[in-house]
Amino acid sequence: MQSFTEENYLKIIYHLAENTNNVQTNAIAEQMQTKPASVTDMIKKLADKGFIDYVKYQGVTMTEKGRNAAIDIVRKHRLWEVFLVDKLNFKWDEVHDVAEELEHIKSTALIERLDEFLGFPKSDPHGDPIPDKNGRFAKTQFTKLIELKIGDSGTITGVSQHSSAFLKHLEKLGLTLGKQIQINDVTDFDGSVEIVISDKQINISREVAKHILISSNGKN
Amino acid sequence: MQSFTEENYLKIIYHLAENTNNVQTNAIAEQMQTKPASVTDMIKKLADKGFIDYVKYQGVTMTEKGRNAAIDIVRKHRLWEVFLVDKLNFKWDEVHDVAEELEHIKSTALIERLDEFLGFPKSDPHGDPIPDKNGRFAKTQFTKLIELKIGDSGTITGVSQHSSAFLKHLEKLGLTLGKQIQINDVTDFDGSVEIVISDKQINISREVAKHILISSNGKN
C-alpha cells in the first residue's frame, strides 16, 4: 500500500501522461507544488516500486501497475464527488478539496458499496468519467466550445478546469452540465463567443470558452 | 490543524481520561501501539500546543482545548460509523477500522451535512453517544450485564469492546442493540451467566457479560 504522498504523485503523473508521452520533472513539481529536487527523489522511489519507468533526464512514463493504481484513486475521487453533490447537497464547486482527502481512504469494500449506493454513476459532477471497479471507463471525446464554429450546437458535458472560481462563474451564467448551447457569433476583437443558452443570448470570454466541453448533437 | 498522529493521540488520551485523572505515559503507549519514549516526545508537543497539561513523571490531563479537539474527532468517527451501517449496509463489526481513517477528514461542512443526511443520530452502531456540533452529548449511565443480579432485566444499549471478533460473536448469539434480556442464573463454577433473550435461554461467558451494557427497564 502506498502513502498519501505517493498516491498524489501517481495521480498527477497519470493526468500529465494524458497529454504527453514523457512526463517531465518540472511539470510534476508544478502540479505537486513542490521543488524539482523533491520530485527526483520521489520518482526514483516510484520507479523502484514499479509504478513508473524512469530514465534519468528523460522524464517518466507509467507502467501498467502505476496506471491501475492511479485509476483507482481517480475512481475514488470522482465517486466521492458524486456522493457529496448527490447526497450531501454540495455544489459542484465545493467538492474537489474534500474529495482530495477522501480519495485516500483505503477500503475496497467501502468504495464498492459507495458505488452501489450512488447507483453506479458513469460520470462525476464535472462530467469526468468514473472508472468501474476493473478500471474501465469510456474515453470521452469532447470538443472544446472555443473550437466550435458559428451555427454549431451541442450539449455541455464537461469542464476542463475545476477551480471554484471558474465553476461558480459558470453557474452564474447558467452554463451547467446538460444544457444545450448554440454558437451565434465569434467576436473578432477579443475572441469572445456569443452563444444561445436557454433561449437567452450571452457573451462568454475566450478563456471561459476554452474550458467548456461540448458533445455535438446527434452523437455520443 | 493537527496531524493524523496528533489527532490519534488526543483521542486516545481523551478516552483514557474517562477512567483516570492523570493519564500515564505507558497507558498511552499501549493504546497507540508505540513505545513510551515516543509518547514522551509527543506529549511534550501536545502540551506545547496547549492540548494537554503535562508535568514530568506525573502523566497528563486534557485542557479544555484538547477535550474539544478530541470530542470533535469522536463525533466524526461515530457519525461515519452510522453512515457505513445505515447507508452502506456494513455490519457493526466492520465499521471501526474504516471510521478510524474517515475521522481525520478535515471539513466542517462535510461533517455537518453528513450529520443532517443521517438525521442527526444520537448514538452510533455500538450504542456510543454522538456529540452534537457543539460537542454536547448525554452522558450515558449504563450497567454492565455482569453486574446485574438474578431476576434483573433490561435492554442491551451498548458494548464496551469493539473488536470484530467480539461483535460477530454477539451477533451470532442474537445479542444486538435494543434486545431485551433477563438474568436467569449465574453459574458458580465459571461465573457464566444464563440469560433469557427473545424467549430463548442462553449461556454467556463472564468475559462476554463484562462487555455488554444494559439500561434497566423503566429508566433511560
Added chain:
DNA sequence: TTAAATTTTTAGGTAAATCTAAAAAAAATA
C-alpha cells in the same frame, strides 16, 4: 527506610518527505 521493581525520561539514531544551493546534462539559440 532501604532495596527492588516499575515507570518515565533522556540521549542518540533512523526513515520519509521535504528544502536550498550547486553541479551536470540537455535543449534552444546565435
Added chain:
DNA sequence: TATTTTTTTTAGATTTACCTAAAAATTTAA
C-alpha cells in the same frame, strides 16, 4: 558549432514520528 538557457540531478540539511539503550525518578515491597 559554440554559447546560453532550461531542465534535471546531486549533495547536504531539516522536520516529523518513530526507535533502542541507558539513566533518572517514582512507587512498591521487604
